[in-house]
Structures are given as structure tokens and as C-alpha cells.
Amino acid sequence: MNPKDLATAAQVTWCPGCGNFSIMSAMRMVLAELDREGIPLENIVLVSGIGCHAKIVDYMNVNSFYSIHGRTIPVASAIKIANPDLKVICFSGDGDSLAEGLDHLIFAAKRNIDITLILHDNRVYGLTTGQFTPTSPQGFKGKSTPSGAVEHPINPLDLMLVSGASYIARGYTHGIEQLQTLFKEAILHKGFSFVDVLQVCVSYNNLYDSYNKLTYTVQGNDASSFEEAQKIIRTWNYDRTDVPIPLGKFYQTEVERFDQSFEQYRLNPSERDRKMKIILENFI
Ligand SMILES: Cc1ncc(C[n+]2csc(CCOP(=O)(O)OP(=O)(O)O)c2C)c(N)n1
Ligand code: SF4
Numbered sequence: 001m002n003p004k005d006l007a008t009a010a011q012v013t014w015c016p017g018c019g020n021f022s023i024m025s026a027m028r029m030v031l032a033e034l035d036r037e038g039i040p041l042e043n044i045v046l047v048s049g050i051g052c053h054a055k056i057v058d059y060m061n062v063n064s065f066y067s068i069h070g071r072t073i074p075v076a077s078a079i080k081i082a083n084p085d086l087k088v089i090c091f092s093g094d095g096d097s098l099a100e101g102l103d104h105l106i107f108a109a110k111r112n113i114d115i116t117l118i119l120h121d122n123r124v125y126g127l128t129t130g131q132f133t134p135t136s137p138q139g140f141k142g143k144s145t146p147s148g149a150v151e152h153p154i155n156p157l158d159l160m161l162v163s164g165a166s167y168i169a170r171g172y173t174h175g176i177e178q179l180q181t182l183f184k185e186a187i188l189h190k191g192f193s194f195v196d197v198l199q200v201c202v203s204y205n206n207l208y209d210s211y212n213k214l215t216y217t218v219q220g221n222d223a224s225s226f227e228e229a230q231k232i233i234r235t236w237n238y239d240r241t242d243v244p245i246p247l248g249k250f251y252q253t254e255v256e257r258f259d260q261s262f263e264q265y266r267l268n269p270s271e272r273d274r275k276m277k278i279i280l281e282n283f284i
Helices: 020-036 052-058 072-082 094-100 102-111 156-163 176-188 208-214 226-233 258-265 269-283
Strands: 044-048 064-066 087-093 116-121 167-172 193-198 215-217 245-252
Touching: 020 052, 020 087, 020 116, 020 176, 044 052, 044 072, 052 064, 052 087, 072 087, 072 094, 072 102, 072 116, 072 258, 087 094, 094 102, 094 116, 102 156, 116 176, 156 167, 156 193, 156 226, 156 245, 167 176, 176 193, 176 245, 208 215, 226 245
Parallel strands: 044 064, 044 087, 087 116, 116 193, 167 193, 215 245
Antiparallel strands: 167 245
16 A cells, blocks of 8 residues: 555645644555555544644545544544454644543543554644643743743643553654654554654744754663653753753553453443343433
8 A cells, every 4th residue: 555545635724834744644654554564454543633633534544533622532442442453543632632631631541541642742722823732831922822821831741651651752743754653653552652743833833943953862762661761751841942852762661451451341242232222222
């Protein structure tokens, strides 16, 4: 399969220069590669939230569910539990998963459910034209904070680490090859995988110059060490513009997964149908 086969007829409406293009290109290449390597496209499901990032599911010729704001994870979790053979990939925004849907994100990490979340972290609400989000720096000037945001940002990777995510990485939309590596690793990882992508929004938060100067890829780190991952992750807390920003895989471990543990409660099909019938009869 060629990555181009994954395009759809839908008109792409992202602004020219938007970082979402790189995420889509990298993901198309990875899915085509996985298909060639024995994970067929029909075993992949994409789930999106609401925002500019979410349009990606309209532009990829893959089974998908366009959900509602902040609710990618409940939908993805249900799909995974219903059919554990599927690889479920969520595309979410920093507004979508760190504001509206933050509780779902924390619980997905806590449960270590085997789904992947790609965070299009442009550090602004893009679709609604420029309000601050939980990863915007203090002082961020936007439509809802014309005098500058008062709050400090959160570090989503730090939050994911302490919440129990078992794969944690960060990429940047100017590094498509690295995105491909991280996306593939995250999809193949068994457990909750979280990839924060520094996705530049050229229209409302253009950070290309800053990221081009500050980002670097970590080398030789021990990704099995919680302490080392935390140390690297905490070197940049989404606020300062005078410290290097690490990219790469920071953490990966294998621990019990929700989708595994859930198996013991799965009903056999006839028992499930019997119970469903009772529920539906009572409902009507
Ligand atoms: C429950 C709910 N609240 C608010 C909105 C309005 N809304 C749509 S997109 C959006 C923010 C999107 O920002 P983000 O998730 O960061 O995605 P981006 O557009 O930057 O990709 C908001 C607040 C909505 N659609 N639904
Ligand atoms: S508003 Fe920002 S995030 Fe949305 S398409 Fe344009 S550049 Fe991309």
C-alpha cells in the first residue's frame, strides 16, 4: 500500500503551513508500513475529538469515529474493549484532552488501556480562533486573554507519567521522520501510549522560530527508568523560552493493562444476547 492511497476526496481546510499536515503525512506513512508488515488497515480505527486536529479523520481513508469535544478516549476505550484485536488511535487537541477531556486522559493512563493518543499540541484553541489552553504559557495573549493568561501551563508528559501511561514521547511537526518512529512505536506498544506533538498553529500561535531553535532529540536515555524520564520531562515545563526542549521517547514500560484484565468479565455471545434482550425489553 502507498501512503497516497490513504487520502480521501474531502477538501483539506487546514491553513497553509499548519503542523497538522506533518502529523497526517507521518501517520499515513506509518499505517501503510504497518499494513505491509501484517497489521491490515481494517484492524485500525481512528478516533478524533473536535477542533482543527479532528479533521484528520476526514482526510484519511481509514475506519474512524469523529467524536465530540474531549471525548476521544471514552469512545476509543469502548471500541478497544468491544474488539481487542483492533489498534485504536486517538487524535486529540490540547484543548480537547487537557481541558474538556482531562479526566478521561488521566483515567486512560491510570487504567493503562491499550490505545494510542496523539496530542496535536499547538498550545491554543485553533478552531475557535485563538483562546489559551492548559499548555499556553503564562502571559499568552489571545481572544479570551487580551491582557495575557494569568495561569501557569501544565506539563502533560509529567502528568501522564505520574498517572500511569506506559509509553510517553514528544515529537515536533518539523521532524516527520521522528514522528513516524514515535507513532509506530506508540501504536505497537501494548498499553496506553501518549505522544505529545509540538504542532505549530501558524494562524494563532506560530512557534516555528522558537521550536527550531530550542528542540533537540534526547540520546542514550534509559526509557525504562521512571526517574530518568521525569528528570528529562521536567527540564521544560511549557513556560520558558530560554531552555532546550527535549524530543524523543522518554518512557516505556510493560504493566498490566485494563483491556487484559477486563477479559475475565467478558460474557459469552449467547449470554450477552440474552442480557441485551432483557435490557431492551425493559427499556421499551
Ligand atoms: C462541549 C464543547 N465545548 C466547547 C466546544 C467549542 N469548541 C470547539 S473546538 C474547541 C477548541 C479546540 O481546541 P483544541 O482541542 O486545542 O483543538 P485545535 O482546534 O487547536 O486543533 C472548542 C472550545 C465544543 N464544540 N464542544
Ligand atoms: S487555525 Fe491553526 S491549527 Fe487550525 S488549521 Fe489553521 S494553523 Fe492549523
